[in-house]
Amino acid sequence: xxxxxxxxxxxxxxLPSAWVLLLLPFLPLLLPAAPSPRHTSYKPVIVVHGLxxxxxxxxxxxxxxxxxxxxxxxxxxxxxxxxxxxRPLWEQVQGFRxxxxxxxxxxxxxxxxxxxxxxxxxxxxxxxxxxxxxxxSFISLSSPQMGQYGDTDYLKWLFPTSMRSNLYRICYSPxxxxxxxxxxxxxxxxxxxxxxxxxFLALINGExxxxxxxxWRKNFLRVxxxxxxxxxxDGVITPWQSSFFGFYxxxxxxxxxxxxxxxxxxxFGLKTLLARGAIVRCPMAGISHTAWHSNRTxxxxxxxxxxx
Numbered sequence: 038x039x040x041x042x043x044x045x046x047x048x049x050x051x052l053p054s055a056w057v058l059l060l061l062p063f064l065p066l067l068l069p070a071a072p073s074p075r076h077t078s079y080k081p082v083i084v085v086h087g088l089x090x091x092x093x094x095x096x097x098x099x100x101x102x103x104x105x106x107x108x109x110x111x112x113x114x115x116x117x118x119x120x121x122x123x124r125p126l127w128e129q130v131q132g133f134r135x136x137x138x139x140x141x142x143x144x145x146x147x148x149x150x151x152x153x154x155x156x157x158x159x160x161x162x163x164x165x166x167x168x169x170x171x172x173x174s175f176i177s178l179s180s181p182q183m184g185q186y187g188d189t190d191y192l193k194w195l196f197p198t199s200m201r202s203n204l205y206r207i208c209y210s211p212x213x214x215x216x217x218x219x220x221x222x223x224x225x226x227x228x229x230x231x232x233x234x235x236x237f238l239a240l241i242n243g244e245x246x247x248x249x250x251x252x253w254r255k256n257f258l259r260v261x262x263x264x265x266x267x268x269x270x271d272g273v274i275t276p277w278q279s280s281f282f283g284f285y286x287x288x289x290x291x292x293x294x295x296x297x298x299x300x301x302x303x304x305f306g307l308k309t310l311l312a313r314g315a316i317v318r319c320p321m322a323g324i325s326h327t328a329w330h331s332n333r334t335x336x337x338x339x340x341x342x343x344x345x
Contacts, residue, residue: 085159150176156180183283214234214236223238228287266340276291
């Protein structure tokens with residue numbers, strides 16, 4: 038059988054040029070069809086905001102994702118906005134859990150979590166308590182994963198008569214634990230009080246025994262990848278290395294993740310995740326705390342590569 042090219046050449050020899058011109062519109066019918074472009078389906082993205090935030094704060098991030106991963110279903114959860122973000126973190130975990138369950142149910146290939154600041158702790162708790170989550174990438178965006186110990190503007194607004202050196206008196210009381218900030222207040226000079234009083238961070242870190250510790254560790258290890266993002270110019274997370282599971286010792290010397298007891302004991306799975314190559318650390322200088330979710334360079338470097 039002769040090819041299309043030889044057929045056309047033969048026709049050109051036998052037919053007048055005018056007839057060839059008349060046949061030109063029908064060439065697509067004679068030539069093989071070009072392969073259709075392959076459509077890439079991206080996993081849904083769920084975004085959880087931080088303290089005093091709302092979904093509006095993430096409009097730039099939403100724009101970036103739509104540009105680089107068109108067609109991605111992005112849900113910025115509009116829960117516990119503004120002052121409601123001061124509600125106890127376990128209450129917030131329950132609310133966000135009810136919101137993410139139906140999203141995950143519709144995504145058999147999994148979802149990605151992008152969780153900012155305080156929201157990173159909410160998401161880590163979600164991964165611990167949900168035995169059927171299908172999170173591929175958990176992207177922790179400037180989140181105090183090992184706690185917070187620093188004087189910041191929002192602390193001065195909330196507790197105007199307290200400084201970081203004596204805030205433990207409030208935070209490690211039953212009344213103080215009713216505020217989200219106190220749920221992850223981590224005073225390195227009062228470690229015993231922290232371990233006994235912390236109703237949230239000490240539990241999800243596995244620093245205090247509780248009956249769900251084994252199950253929570255197993256659930257957390259279902260995650261495909263843990264991406265940790267933060268930097269020295271954050272200005273809020275203190276120490277900034279808390280975004281990478283580093284924290285102060287009793288002398289306020291920062292110990293990195295691999296030196297922390299929660300890592301050495303593998304109390305909730307950090308050591309296991311690192312051993313299987315599932316932890317990505319992405320430090321970046323020059324970004325203040327409120328700019329992490331709007332910085333384009335940060336997005337392209339630390340977030341976009343993991344949104345499969």
